[in-house]
Amino acid sequence: MQQSRGESSANAKTEPSPASAENGVSRVFVLDKRGKPLMPCHPARARKLLAKDRARVHQQFPFTIRLIDRIREESDVQAVHVKIDPGANTTGMAVVRVEQNVKANHILHLSELTHRGYAVRKKMGQRANYRRRRRSNNLWYRKPRFDNRTRPKGWLPPSLRSRVDNVTSWVKKYQKICPVSGIVLERVRFDIQKLQNPEISGVEYQQGTLFGYEVREYLLERYGRKCVYCDGLSKDPVLEIEHFVPKNPAKGPNGTDRIKNLVIGCRTCNQAKNNYQPEQWAQVLGKSRKKIDKTRLCNVNRLFEGKRPSLAATAAVNATRNAIFFELRQLASVECSTGGRTKYNRCRFNIPKTHCLDAACTGKTNAISGWKQSVLLIKAMGRGSYQRTRVNAAGFPRGYLMRKKAVHGFVTGDIVKAEVSKGKKQGTYIGRVAVRKTGSFNIQTKIETVQGISWRYCQIISRQNGYNLAIQNSSPT
Template identity: 50%
Template sequence: MRVFVLDKNKKPLDPCQPARARILLKQGRAKVFRRYPFTIIMGDLEELECVTHNHQIKLDPGSQTTGLAIVQEKVVVWGAELTHRGLQIRDGLTSRRQLRRSRRNRKTRYRQPRFLNRKRPDGWLAPSLMSRVYNIITWVKKLTRFCPITGISQELVRFDTQKMENPEISGTEYQQGTLYGYEVREYLLSKWNRKCAYCGVTDTPLEVEHIKPKSKGGSDRVSNLAIACRKCNQTKGNQEIEQFLSGKPDVIKRILSQAKRPLVDAAAVNSTRWKLYNELKALGLPIETGSGGLTKYNRCRQNLPKTHWLDAANVGKVDTLYIEVYQPLLISAKGHGTRKMCRTNKFGFPTRYVPRWKFVKGFQTGDIAKAVVTKGKKVGTYTGRIATRKTGSFNISTKHGLVQGISHKYCSIVHRKDGYAYSF
């Protein structure tokens, strides 16, 4: 993965190879500007003295993880996977709502309900959904400061349910061409967890199957399609599901209920896709869009493994890609703490106070620090995200596990808290 480079006025230049970055640092021509993502700043170069190339930032938005990639012409020079915290936000809001209802039920039991005179603004989305949008926008803005980005590619539709039900009249090339069936099949594989709907077998070739046979009036709607192994598909033939699974009422009930149930992750992505598109459009860069079927087609055509960042690299129109990234940056959204004045138990009653000051000995929870312990039971070097205590004894989360009770005297800052955790 290449290293981002800034000129002496903090203007982005073309990313360079890690070996070249090491030479520049050793010669004293550059300094480390930022650790995550790793960025150096030149002391003797300006933007006008250098030639920069076009860089496209590509996005594969997901419900839990979003893929990010930067492509310089045909070369993938940077990749990352951004893990969202939408589920944590949802659980936190649910807990807060339950505790508030319990408290008001005790304290204001006989109070008349107030008139509902509040209206949500147009385009309102739940905070758990907006956090996904804000995470992506934050990183797009961050990367445009470190790299000369000239365009954005977004997978606007993961599963185009409208085209699956009734393809747009845009020529038979789309409906019966190389992309035909990719949207439906990928949607069904995700919906049925990549296993046979009837017997549950995995790691075997799966086929699209009609729950109600077409010969008996079944349609091609997604709610009538399932994924089945070859054996079950051939055995079922044109039987009704009640006849094929006679004696297994629980399996019949599960299949029929799951067939009509929308895909939860797809629903979250589809809810935020236009909001994200409009936010990206407001940045002023040209935007290219593509569908999930096109992304999969591009990836399979080049025999690339399925990962979030490689999916992002294949968004939109792609001919051939040259991969220079072997280990993407793993980014996890952690938030910026809470505003609670005290800690509570599971019933919402206060149990202990929260220290007033965020900073302890120059550190705060969320900083990435390096601790070199020279004496005691924990002699060694530890690098990771820290959690502070008022006493000055910190916890460090390393890739090998949690290390507790490290004195602040042994710690030095590597990367200041920015709401995210990083690893490789």
């Protein structure tokens, strides 16, 4: 088939040298003249297409061009996957080109999506307080509907639902500008079934390599990635898997390799505990007056009584991952993976730990290239408020807001370019705009907030879509 004019020359099936396999550049998304997605291209090729007047700028974030002399049927489209690493605060996403023969992934685009779940939770609590105050003061209020309210199947709190909607929304955006053929999702942080049943099939599990990563990731997540004995007071950076009841004790029963008997301890505490039984070590620590030994004694007694950290936060994240999976499988075929495999791939390919690179390491892959590139930072901001007034610290209304969000075609949150030709504020400003009914806007740039810019000087760069977008040019090292 004939190669697409919008396709990158990097898409040719040539093996990159080991020295250049890490280096990459964020690709430019390409649409045909009918708006259908083609293979992303190199920024240099996009500049040539724009200079020769063969393409138009479709959108700025992520940067997308639209060809005016090409249709999708005349182009060669390869397999492209969107990889997702869901998180409580930040979700990493990576768009990769998949080499089917060798199962290698070349990263085309990286992004990190920051959620606003805590802001949603705060707003919901604030709204409940407003209603409670109106009811208690015999003011106008809406009658409570708790008895009439029913929750549909799969209901999630609004703070968690916002995370699901954010991820689903951006996968749909990528589908519109890129020929996505599949989705890879880190559905669970660790594989509980394989932890409970080590006799599982597969070469990686039989050799114990991937199974060890599942165990370590589970313990690190459960104990907050710090020593359970000293709470980090020893400042020892090396964390090890520790048998709470030792396997080869001098006295007492032998411990096992079960998850219930494994904890995370630093090397200093691990060597100090040696082969002591918990009761024996508690007696030794009780004779010491050191601050670190007092902390160790308190934590040993807590562990001995069975008071271990809960996985409530992890359960909430896993519930979100399941909801994301059910939403995404309606869009494309979804391959599920675990956090243990993600860490296994990251360590195997010697890739730094970031949210977006964790997403690139999800799933089964034999090689990952092009991970040193810029990252699109996405922050969920919301689409405004239904409130018609502001309130003071006591919750009483002050002032009134505009009934319409748009002023002269501009909305708060639009990214604009203002070229002021005269006056004290003469100059060029690019940033996010805050509209006013008078037509005198505020523009928030990277370094300052410029007030009192007339709408006549403003030009739209990107429309407000509920997200704050920026480019992180520095590559991870």
